[in-house]
Structure formats: C-alpha cells, structure tokens
Amino acid sequence: MDAVEQAKSGHPGLPMGAADVATVLFTKFLKYDATDPTWPDRDRFILSAGHGSMLLYSLLHLTGVKGVTIDELKNFRKLDSKTPGHPENFMTPGVETTTGPLGQGIATAVGFALAERMLNAEYGDDLVDHHTYVLASDGDLMEGISHEAIALAGHLKLNRMIVLWDDNGISIDGPLTLSDSVDQVKRFQACGWNAVRIDGHDPKAIQRAIARAQKSDKPTLIACKTTIGYGAPKKAGTSKAHGEPLGAEELAGAKTALGWSHTPFEIPDNIRDAWAKAGKKGRRLRKAWADRLKALPADKRAEFERRATGVRPQGLADAIAKLKDRLVAEPQNVATRKASEIALEVITEAVPELVLGSADLTPSNNTKTKNLNAISPGNYAGRYIHYGIREHGMAAAMNGIALHGGYVPAGATFLVFTDYARPAMRIAALAGIPAIYVMTHDSIGLGEDGPTHQPVEHLAALRSMPKMRVFRPADAIETAEAWQLALERTDGPSTLALTRQNLPQVRRDGGIANLSATGAYELSPANGKARATIFASGSEVEIALAAQKLLDEQSFAVRVVSVPSLDLFLAQPEKVRARIIGDAPIKVAVEAAVRFGWDSVIGPDGIFVGMHGFGASAPYKDLYKHFGITPEAVAEKVLRTHNL
C-alpha cells in the first residue's frame, strides 16, 4: 500500500487481496532459499497477474532476496529500480519471468512445469523435483492463451503445476459479470485438471488445498475467493482498488481495519524475523541437493551444470563445419525446411538440450528428426513436443522451458502464424530468452494455399522487434549457419524463415567460417567493376544470381550480396556495412515480401523487387511470374535505371 502510494502509480488491489494466499504459499510450501534465487531445484513462483508486482516485490524483500531492499520498494516504478511496473526477470533477482500481458504467465508456467518433468526424466528425483506455482487473476483466465495453456497442461498431466486463482470477481471495468460468465472450475476440469473452490482469506483452507494439490496426479486450479483491496474501507471489493493508489484517507482506513499501526515502510522486527525465517526454510534442502550433485560422477555433474547455466556445448561449431563440408561435397538442392532437417540430424546429436516441437505441422516443418522421441502424458523422456494447434501456447511454453533452464526450445509453425504466437515471442525478445522459432512456408513460394497462408509483412514485422533475430537462409549451407548462430545466441530469440519450395545450393564453401554471421556477405562478385549490387534473401538469392547472369551477358557487371539476416546486418558496425554494401551506383533488393526495412540498405531510390500487397493462390512458379519477381524483371529494372 505504501509503495503504490509513494509511487503515485500501481496496483494495490491484487497484493492486498492475494496476500493471504501468497503468505501461506511462501511460508508453508514454497521450496526456495532466498540467498540463492537461482538454485536449479527451487520451486518456481510465477505471478501471472504482473500488474500485482508489488506483491512479488514485497515477498522477495521480506524473505531476504539480495538486492530487493526497502529502498527498492520505495523506488517502485522508477527508472533503473529493481521494482519496475511489471515484473521483469532481467531486472529483479527472484523474478522467474516477465509478466504483465495477461495470460502470458500462466502459459509460460506450462513450459516451466514441463521442463521440470523432462529434466526429471533425465536426471531423476535427486536433482530435479520441484513445483511450479502460479498466481493468476481473472484477466489471465479470460485471455485466449490461457485456454491453450491449460489444455496442454491438462493433456500432459503436469501435476506439478498448481494455479492459485485470485477469484475476486473484479476487473478494470467493474464486476466481472459485465463481460464474463464462464465457470472456470468446470472449464479447468474439462481440460483434465483438478479444480476446487476455497475461501482465499482462510489460511487453513489455503493450506489444505495446496497440500492436496501436491498429491494430485493432475494439475490443480485452486479458485481462491478473495476481496480485491482487502481491508480498504470504501474501495475493497470494487474496481477502484485495482489500479490506482488508495489515497491518504483510504490508506489510513485500511491500516486501521487491518490492525496495522506502523509508519510507512516500517516493518516490525517480529514480522521481519518471521519472514526471514521463511526465506531460509529451503536452505537445508538446497545444501542436501548440492551434496547430491557433488556426489555425481564428474562428467555427469559438469553436464548438468553446463545445461543449468545455459552454456552451449563445445561440439556445435565443429559439427556445423563438418556438415557444411559434406554439403560442399554433395550439394543439396532442397527446400530450406528440408535443409533445416538435415542440419538438425547433426545438431540434435551435438546439442542434447535442444528440444524441438511443432504446433501440429510436424511433417511440414520438418522438425522431428529420426533420433527424437516425443514426450507424452506421464512420459517425459523425450525431446519432441506435439504442442497441438496452439501457436501462442507453444511460444509461451517455450519461454518457460528456456527460463526453467536445462533446455533450448525450438518450436515450429508456418511463418504467417507468427501472428498467433507474437505476444509470447515479444516476451522472449524483451526478456532475452533464447528460444528458436522454425517458421516454414515463408513466402508466396508456398504456392497453392494462397494469401491466407502467404506471409508478406511478417519478415518486416519480426525484424522490427528489438532483440529478435530473423534468418532467411538461401540454401542448405546458410541454413546450417543460421542454426549455428541461433543456437550460439544466449541473450535473445531467433526466427528461422524457411521455404517450402526447393532451392539450388548456391554456396560451395564449407569450413568453420560462418559467412552469415555478419547478416550479409558478397556471394557472387561482379565480373569487372560493379555497376549494380543486388541484395537478396532466402529463395530470391537464386533469382538474384540468375539476374546477374542475364546482365553479365549484356556486359553489365553486377555483384550479388546474400542477406540471410537483414537485422543482424543492420546491427553491424558502420565500416562492415559499408564494405558489404559497396559503392556500385545502383542498388536492388529482391525479397518476396514487402519493401519495409530494405530502404536501410538500398536507400529510398533503390530498386525493390518483391511484394506490394497480399499474395494469391496458384502454383508458386506462376506466382513469381505474376508478381514480377523474376530474373528478367530484375535485369530489366537495373538496365532501365542505368539508362535514365
């Protein structure tokens, strides 16, 4: 109450209403040691209703998490404080994931709970044996993503997942009855969950319900009936308690009602001591765990520690170099989705923590290599996840899998459906989560399925997302390089945009050097002094090379620059960019997508050959002709510009 009041902004209602639930959870159940908030076998607590961040910050402070000081509480919502408006895992020790967009937390928690079971299947109860608790609000459960999440968790029988629903019947516009009449208990039950209702202000009832949930063979929803802004004389139970400071009078009234006679931010010793004790309650367990880890054979222990800390294995670069050498010896004229599968045959062996999956497009995305087994309900020994037709749920679960530690998740669908996954992809970018999206059918090149399935703006949209890295490889070798760069990245997500249609292998060099690492490179030099440079990505590199040939036949020298990652290229130092862009007077970009973004390379007067609107349904070769994305069109435009 004091922190929100001091910040003159924030949400007091949820922290006040859910304090009883959180207190029982943190003091009686949560397995954690406040001195080591990254202990791999800790229970995870996810505050899905991120607007109630002050509840989480208070708990972290009271239990003694280093850095979350009383001054940080006083600096709530101030620049560079450890107490931002909504929880950010990269700002505050003890915050497991970034939440705020409603529904993300509960859906991310599914990934946490799944990763726990998968790692348990690999390392056993001695090393991996914990729960994932979620505090969710009405808004979390109303969001569509919650359905994808609970259906997946229920199906997979993730019984270590326990959701405490702050069932206060109030949202911003007023009572929930304005817009909702779902029976959440029945909904969760229908999805394969245990679901019970309790009084969320009765500590005994909360304790009993959590104890029972821990014994369940299903995930559990505990609907905790609470009063938003509990204690506030006028605002409690109303939307007025949701998202603004209580105000001096209401604050004083609430303190009186709650029997709290202390000055702002004052915490009496007996209460501080009791919380500090709760914060230490997992220490003995953590030490026993550390002893068990120490007792493991050195190699097994080192591997667990490597994976838990997100360090990539040694062998990846070598494995990719060898694969590239093989591709040089036996060139593969295949779709890049197929090239990705070829790369994955090697990578899945070199990177045991890579977990693949698809939102029901496995045979189209080519993500399931022969050596991978799928996990199933109750059997979590596997590295492939059938996410179902749940792109958003998949992307959020991937965030949880990555944040849990021990795994690198790669999930797949069609590129056009990144729209369905985007809010969770944005969290990955913001929170620096190294998830990998395998997005196939990346342009009109998918053909007959037509414009509903043909992405045109998606590359630009993803490239515009800070910290998202987008790769659109041109052939099998660039695909291997893209996979290497995506996997070596530990501070953010990567998207691989891959074709449905076959492409010729344009690269003939193998070895350890990764030419895609600068985002762009000269693939084919000019025959003489270059009068034009053609930049192209993915499937259009082939077209650029054919245009170069046509122009060469007319003694017009051009060079071709392959751009497997436009955003990575634009992030290079000025000098590197200038060298790759070169000084040929005519600049052309070829990409079967919208122009947005390419002006940074070709300038506003550059020639763009690509899409200017939505696609159409037809065989793909007809579409390329129809939309004028052909070598002849490129050559003709270059010559016309030259002759101006």
Ligand SMILES: Cc1ncc(C[n+]2csc(CCOP(=O)(O)OP(=O)(O)O)c2C)c(N)n1
């Ligand atoms: C995806 C998304 N949409 C909208 C919001 C804005 N918003 C914040 S809290 C909230 C709803 C508040 O109701 P509830 O979830 O019941 O929380 P409570 O009022 O109980 O704190 C909304 C719409 C958001 N944070 N995320």
